[in-house]
Amino acid sequence: MVWLGLLEDIELGSVDKHTWSIHFYQPWVYQALPHSDWDIIHDMIKVYLPESNRMFHEGAMENELPSPPDPFVIQCMAGCKIYPNRTSQAFVSVGYNGLDFLSFDMDNNTWILCQDNSLAWYIVATLQNYTVFNKMVEVLAKDTCVDDLEVLVSNGKAALERQEPPVATVFARTPSPAQLLLVCRVTGFYPRHISVAWLQDGQEVPPGPALNTSSILPNADLTYQLRSILAVSPRDGHSYACRVRHRSLGTHSLLIPWGNSEVVLIAGLGAGLLAAVAVAAITVLWVRRCRHRLLTAAFTYHIAELLVLRLNCCTVTMV
Incomplete structure (x- = not known):
């Protein structure tokens, strides 16, 4: 189970699935909100995340699905958006095995089915009985999220405005x-x-x-x-x-x-030819020291001939 907090595409932190504690990835995130706010968020995570996990597993067993089904992937996305005209939009949606499963209607404080199957009906019926939880979801998404988002945007301005040229x-x-x-x-x-x-x-x-x-x-x-x-x-x-x-x-x-890449290719060929010439020169010196003059002359001739053949071959390829 992985829970990740994002501001645009900046990773703010994640939740440890063993301790249900928050790990902050950016130093300015924890400083952006009062400690009391983080304590409340932490307490809700410890209560509701394990409960949601339990509810889906029980729903799978109630509807005679394998426990867990293969595959059993639950994705939940919750947050809010602030538009330039200062209006905002909150959203809560749940996915099951890569498909839309449920969404929360903020105006009517109710859950909407995205799939028509026994598991979806079971989860919706269970969530509809959690009236306090549903009201909390509405308040958190429509009010708390917007207020906290404005604070995070202000504190993370440098990270959000970072620009790297392509x-x-x-x-x-x-x-x-x-x-x-x-x-x-x-x-x-x-x-x-x-x-x-x-x-x-x-x-x-x-x-x-x-x-x-x-x-x-x-x-x-x-x-x-x-x-x-x-x-x-x-x-x-x-x-x-x-x-x-x-x-x-x-x-x-x-x-x-x-066509610019051809220039790079030509430069690479030039470097390769220079390296080949250097190797040939070192080889010639070594052979001279051994006083094999006839072998040296023949070897130098063949090296030069090889370089010409390589250059001609590459020239034909580039045309």
């Missing part, structure tokens, strides 16, 4: 001779929202089967990444570029034309 690279893959996949990899950015588009001859490529953009994925350093892939025909005569827009860039955009 780093983008463009490279190609050739799954077949008739297809070229242009890949735009964008990583290291924060906040999460970003716009990535492909331009063909300066015009944005519309959504379609040739365009495939991944979902935004987290990095280990609390930044994000994604990839956008465009399928094109080799040597179709068009120019392509990946355009990235992000809040950290202000009014500017990153524009990475397809």
